[in-house]
Amino acid sequence: MRPIRFEEADSPARTQIGEGLTRIAVTTGRLETGRAEGRYFLRHDDGCAVCSATIEPGTSFYLDPETGEILCEEHGRTRRSE
Numbered sequence: 184m185r186p187i188r189f190e191e192a193d194s195p196a197r198t199q200i201g202e203g204l205t206r207i208a209v210t211t212g213r214l215e216t217g218r219a220e221g222r223y224f225l226r227h228d229d230g231c232a233v234c235s236a237t238i239e240p241g242t243s244f245y246l247d248p249e250t251g252e253i254l255c256e257e258h259g260r261t262r263r264s265e
Contacts, residue, residue, distance in 0.1 A: 186245040186254060186263045189225070192238045196228040211251035231255035 208214035215224040232252035245259025
């Protein structure tokens with residue numbers, strides 16, 4: 184499965200997701216729940232798996248559902264085209 188692109192990160196630590204992505208988030212060990220701001224979140228506080236860049240609020244990023252890795256825009260786009 185190709186990496187999934189997220190349009191905008193909510194914060195450097197997590198981004199709110201809908202119910203449709205919870206299974207992938209659980210499988211990759213990145214689901215966070217129980218926050219007042221929303222029901223389901225994708226955790227990405229470890230940054231890009233390739234370059235360690237922080238995922239900044241408002242920037243695009245990727246989740247590789249096969250490896251569970253978070254990727255910045257540049258590395259996610261590269262992996263997605265492979």
